[in-house]
Amino acid sequence: MxxxxxxxxxDTKKSGYCITTYTFRLYTNHKSYLKVTxxxxxALISRFYRVCLRHKEIxxxxxxxxxxxxxxLTGITKDGEIGKEYFEIKLPKDLKRTAASMAVRYAxxxxxxxxxxxxxxxxxxxxxxxxxxSPVTFWTxxxxxxxxxxxMKLKLCTRRNEWRFCEVKIKGFERLKGLEILSxxxxxxxxxxxxxxxxxxxxxxxxxVKYRLKEENVRICGITFSNSNNFAICTIIDSKGNYxxxxxxxxxxxxxxxxxxxxxxxxxDKCKIRRWQTVKDDHINYFKKLHNISEYYAHNVSKxxxxxxxxxxxxxxxxxxxxxxxxxxxxxxRKKIKKYTPIFLRTKILEYLKYKSFKEGILCKLVNxxxxxxxxxxxxxxxxxxxxxxxxxxxxxxNMDYFFNSAMNIALACLNIKKx
Ligand SMILES: [Zn+2]
Numbered sequence: 001m002x003x004x005x006x007x008x009x010x011d012t013k014k015s016g017y018c019i020t021t022y023t024f025r026l027y028t029n030h031k032s033y034l035k036v037t038x039x040x041x042x043a044l045i046s047r048f049y050r051v052c053l054r055h056k057e058i059x060x061x062x063x064x065x066x067x068x069x070x071x072x073l074t075g076i077t078k079d080g081e082i083g084k085e086y087f088e089i090k091l092p093k094d095l096k097r098t099a100a101s102m103a104v105r106y107a108x109x110x111x112x113x114x115x116x117x118x119x120x121x122x123x124x125x126x127x128x129x130x131x132x133x134s135p136v137t138f139w140t141x142x143x144x145x146x147x148x149x150x151x152m153k154l155k156l157c158t159r160r161n162e163w164r165f166c167e168v169k170i171k172g173f174e175r176l177k178g179l180e181i182l183s184x185x186x187x188x189x190x191x192x193x194x195x196x197x198x199x200x201x202x203x204x205x206x207x208x209v210k211y212r213l214k215e216e217n218v219r220i221c222g223i224t225f226s227n228s229n230n231f232a233i234c235t236i237i238d239s240k241g242n243y244x245x246x247x248x249x250x251x252x253x254x255x256x257x258x259x260x261x262x263x264x265x266x267x268x269d270k271c272k273i274r275r276w277q278t279v280k281d282d283h284i285n286y287f288k289k290l291h292n293i294s295e296y297y298a299h300n301v302s303k304x305x306x307x308x309x310x311x312x313x314x315x316x317x318x319x320x321x322x323x324x325x326x327x328x329x330x331x332x333x334r335k336k337i338k339k340y341t342p343i344f345l346r347t348k349i350l351e352y353l354k355y356k357s358f359k360e361g362i363l364c365k366l367v368n369x370x371x372x373x374x375x376x377x378x379x380x381x382x383x384x385x386x387x388x389x390x391x392x393x394x395x396x397x398x399n400m401d402y403f404f405n406s407a408m409n410i411a412l413a414c415l416n417i418k419k420x
Contacts, residue, residue, distance in 0.1 A: 016206035018358055019198050022176065024150075026186065026193040028168040033156040034136075034188055040157055041095055042132040048074070048103030051085045053128065059108055066108075067100040092155060092163060094141040102134060135196075137185040146181060149173065154186070170195050205361045212315045212363065213415070219244070221314040222411025223305065224373075226403045227343040228390060229253045231301045233403040236312050237411045246404060247308045252342035255297050259340035262286050262293075290340060298345050302352035310360050317357055318414035319350065320369030320406075367413045373406035 028034065051074060052059060058069040073083045089096055106129060113126040144153035144165060150173030153165040180200040187194040212218055221236045234247045266286050309317060337343055354364050376383050376394035383392045383405065392402045 014206050016203045018201050018203060018355065019182065020201065020355070020359070021196050021198045024173065024195045024197065025171040026168055026195040027171060028166070028193060030156060030166045030168070031188070031193060033158055033166060034154075034186060034193065036159060037157045038133075038136050038186075038188060040091060041099060041136050042134060044089065044091060044096070044099040045102050045106075045132045045134065046129070047087070048100050049106055049129065049132070052103055052107035053110070055085070056111065059104065059111065063101055063104055063108075066104040067097065070100045070104060071096070090161070092142060094139040095136070098137060098139070102132075106132075135185050135187045137183050139183050143184070146170075146173070148177065168195075170197075201359055203359065203361050206363075209316055209363050209365050215239070215315070218316065219312065219314045220316045220318055220411045220414050221305075221309050221312075222367075222407040222409070222414065223317060223319045224403045224407040224410060225343055225346045225349070227252070227341055228403075229342075230403065231255075231297070231342050231345065232305060232349065233401070233407045234305055234308060235404060235407040235411055236309075236314055237408070237415065239415070241412055241415055243408065245312055246407075247305070249301050249304050251297065251301070255293070255345075256341055258293055259290060262290055263340065294340070294345060294348065298348040298352055301345070302349050302356050305349075305353060306356045306360060306362070309357065309362055314362055316414060317353070317362055317364045318367045318410050319364070320372060320410055321366035322369065324368050324370070365414055367410050369410070369413075372409035372413060373402065375409065377405050377408040377412060 048070060052070060055073065058073065059066055074085050074087060075089070076082050076086065091099075110126055110128060113123070117123045117125045138154050142155045146152040150170035151167060152170070153167050155163055156166045157163055176197065176199060180202075182198040182200060184198075185196040187196060216239060218239045219236055221234050223232055223234050225232050229252045230248045230250050231252050232249045234249070236244045236246070238244055266283050269283060269286075305317075350364075357364060374383055375381070376396065376398050378398050379394060379396045381395035381398075383394050383402075385392050385402065390402050391399065392405060393399050
């Protein structure tokens with residue numbers, strides 16, 4: 001009996017899902033209606049919010065229970081019982097419910113900060129929110145099915161206070177063909193309207209790392225980040241700790257150069273400005289550009305790593321946990337990390353890498369970074385850095401790349417293979 005049980009456990013892989021949000025431009029002739037809807041929605045939130053502040057007792061338990069109590073307090077029950085704080089609401093049911101849960105959430109935040117400020121005098125007393133400005137999410141009752149060309153109908157409030165379905169079109173919707181689409185959120189910007197559409201991805205296998213490590217032909221990819229021309233160095237090992245393949249993700253110098261050009265422009269601009277001149281927007285466009293470049297490289301690097309891992313059937317990605325103290329950690333801090341250098345992108349790349357790899361069924365694991373860069377991965381001897389910082393030599397005469405060595409060590413640490 002026992003054996004059978006184990007078999008079924010191994011055969012049935014745990015499946016899971018993840019949600020990613022895509023942003024599209026929205027074409028509509030009813031921007032004013034969208035605005036009216038959002039205003040009404042936010043007015044209702046602030047009204048609910050004030051009720052919550054007056055009745056602190058309803059804010060106990062889960063958010064769902066709280067919003068139920070709130071709706072009971074402000075509405076009429078089926079038996080005709082009128083709540084204490086009754087007021088008339090002319091909004092669709094779905095909007096009412098979301099507004100109530102939002103108000104509960106904001107009120108809870110307010111009260112937790114209020115309590116904190118009572119205990120700790122360093123924290124000032126929080127102020128009550130006066131005006132809300134949250135975008136509207138269109139739940140199933142508020143929209144009609146999205147067609148393949150991106151047309152859909154949203155329930156909007158007209159200027160005459162009527163609710164009716166209006167047609168809008170999403171630009172570039174073909175990208176989402178065949179995927180499971182959840183409720184879109186409409187964000188109104190100054191010159192344009194955006195639709196944020198969450199999409200559900202099914203993931204075939206979400207077996208935890210603990211069980212993956214026990215698999216016979218598990219492959220692990222160790223990653224280190226450097227401040228040289230290579231953003232990241234990846235090495236793949238098999239279950240016995242043998243080296244299989246490596247990837248050096250380059251482009252660091254390019255990134256550094258592009259950022260430097262913009263930083264120089266900002267600097268020269270600052271020199272030109274006289275003291276009596278007021279600076280308009282404080283170089284906001286330059287900083288936007290810097291942000292965009294960083295985003296581009298972070299996405300690009302993480303995508304390349306995930307593709308490499310997918311091609312080589314990697315199951316686990318390992319990287320150093322810098323929150324645990326170790327000698328290796330000092331590498332990252334010895335040279336002060338300057339903004340807009342390759343190593344500066346480390347956190348961003350990791351953040352994107354985590355969700356991108358999870359989408360492909362690959363899990364990430366943090367590894368204790370103790371002795372990952374100061375020991376040789378082949379023999380365990382001490383590693384010495386030569387004149388060229390990137391090349392290292394161990395006490396037994398193994399020559400190799402500094403970061404390659406630490407990536408191998410991280411992958412091996414994940415496998416828990418200790419070489420003496
Ligand atoms: Zn060695």
